[in-house]
Amino acid sequence: MGLSNSEPAFKLINGIKWAYLKRGNGRNLLCMASTYELFEKIEKKAKIDFHSLYVQKQIIGLSADTGGFRNLFNKFSxxxxxxxxQGGEIEYEMCGGDVLLTRLTIDLNYHNVNVKGVGLYEVQKDIKDEWAPKPVKSISTTHAAVNGTVKSIxxxxxxxxxxxxxxxxxxxLGNKDKYTLFHNPYNGFADADWKCIQDSTGIFGGTQAARQLAAAIEIAAKEHREVNWTVHExxxxxxxxxxxxxxxxxxYDYSKQTVFYANAVVNIELIDQQRKRVGMQLSKKGFLTNKTSVHQGFIAGNWVSESAILWQMGNKGGAITKGLARITKIGGATTFSIAMPGLMGAAPWVIGLIGMLGPNLFARYSNQ
Structure with a gap:
């Protein structure tokens, strides 16, 4: 957070002593001198605790973004x-181009208290031979997963x-093995669709849950930890x-983290662009798509994209076979609730596809 073991720099504003948390690029970020130790505590915990890192990144982000849809304006000023x-709020005000943090209400133990909420859980079979989750601060297992739409953790x-x-x-996974679950609860299909649209398109900066997941991934990368991700629906x-x-x-070394896409309802090729950008690996299986799901295959564009992924993995024969098979399987019905997030997530795919329509569509698309 721009903090160090040295004494902080201070600034007097209207007779009140403020400490710099960040200065230089973007707006200067200051807190009241009396609260500086709290921000030091957050920075230290952020090295090993995904929720603290999430909070720290949101605070520092105010030096670059103090408007938009994520920030609420005071009706009087x-x-x-x-x-x-998640777990609190930050009140701040603008003063001469600086950002002054006037009040921070945050529970750094929020994830442990808010059991079954958004966050990381270590999952292991209990004495009843059932998979039982418990809150954790970071990933310490070989396998990790992100849930799709489910009724409960x-x-x-x-x-x-x-x-x-x-x-x-x-x-x-064996009966005695553990895995880490990043749980993102959904309050019905409308809530699930809205969250999916936000994160598929990145509008409003995505969801707060995505920011927490990013923090968990970052900590694993900084620890050079090997993680096999399974990302569902x-x-x-x-x-x-x-x-x-x-x-x-x-x-941050992401090369030791591997991804498997399971029944994705957004376009896997667009997700895979982000995977390649950060340097993660793709599992040997690559992806799993429900052959009978029009949503996963047609609406999200995966009946084309899965062939393109296979081609990139070096399995050109499999790509051609799957691509030709898909030509005869487009059909079925879907609902608005199912189609909407898929269409939003696949929008760049659809736009790109329109320009490539022609007799050699499959071959041209697969080689990209």
């Missing part, structure tokens, strides 16, 4: 604003091991946005 966070914990084992048959959207947000500085 345009200079006073508020940023809502218990359902996620039970469902995902089968997808993990399908994506990584060379390293399956609508979880592919939040994973896509998280990869847009992660720090790509040299000290």
């Amino acid at each position: 345009a200079l006073k604003r508020k940023l809502k966070l 218990e359902q996620s914990a039970k469902l995902l091991p089968d997808f993990i084992n399908h994506g990584y048959p060379q390293a399956p 609508r979880g592919c959207a939040i994973f896509k946005q998280a990869l847009r947000l992660v720090n790509t500085a040299p000290q």
Whole structure:
């Protein structure tokens, strides 16, 4: 947070002593001198705790972004604003081009208290032989997963091991093994669709959950940890946005993290662009698509994109076979609730596809 072991620099504003948290690029960011130790505590915890890193990044982000849709304006003063966070909020005001943090209400233990909410959970079988989640601060397991639309965290914990084992048959989960779950709860299909649209397109900066997932991925990268990600259904959207947000500085090594896409309802080729950008690996299985799902295949554009992914993986024969098979399978019905996030997530794919329509569509698209 721009903090160090040296004494902070101070500035007097209207007789009040303020400490610099960040200065230089962007707006200067200051807090009251009496609260400086709290921000030091957040910075230290951010090295090992995804929620603290998430909070730290939101605070520092105010030096570059104090407007837009994420910030609430005070109805009595345009200079006073508020940023809502998972587990708290930040009140601040603008003064001479500086950002003054006037009030920080945050529970750094929020994830442990808000069990079953957004965050990381270590999952292991209990004495009843059921997968049981417990909150953790960072990833310490070989396997990690992001859930899709489910009714509860218990359902996620039970469902995902089968997808993990399908994506990584060379390293399956045993009865005594653990995996890490990034759980993102959904309050019905309308809530799930809206979150999926936000993260698929990146509008409004995506969801707060995507920012928390990005923090968890960053900590694993800085620790050079090997992680096998299994990203399920609508979880592919939040994973896509998280990869847009992660720090790509040299000290972050994403090459030891691998991704498997399971039943993605957004376009896997667009997600895969973000994976390649940060340097993550693609699992040998690559992806799993439900052959009977018009949503996963046609609406999200994956009946074309899965062939393109296979081509990039070096399996050109498989790409051609799958592509030709798909030609005869387009059909079925879908609902607005199912189609909307898929269409939004696949919008760049559709726009690009229009310009390539022609007799050699498949060959031209697969080679890109």
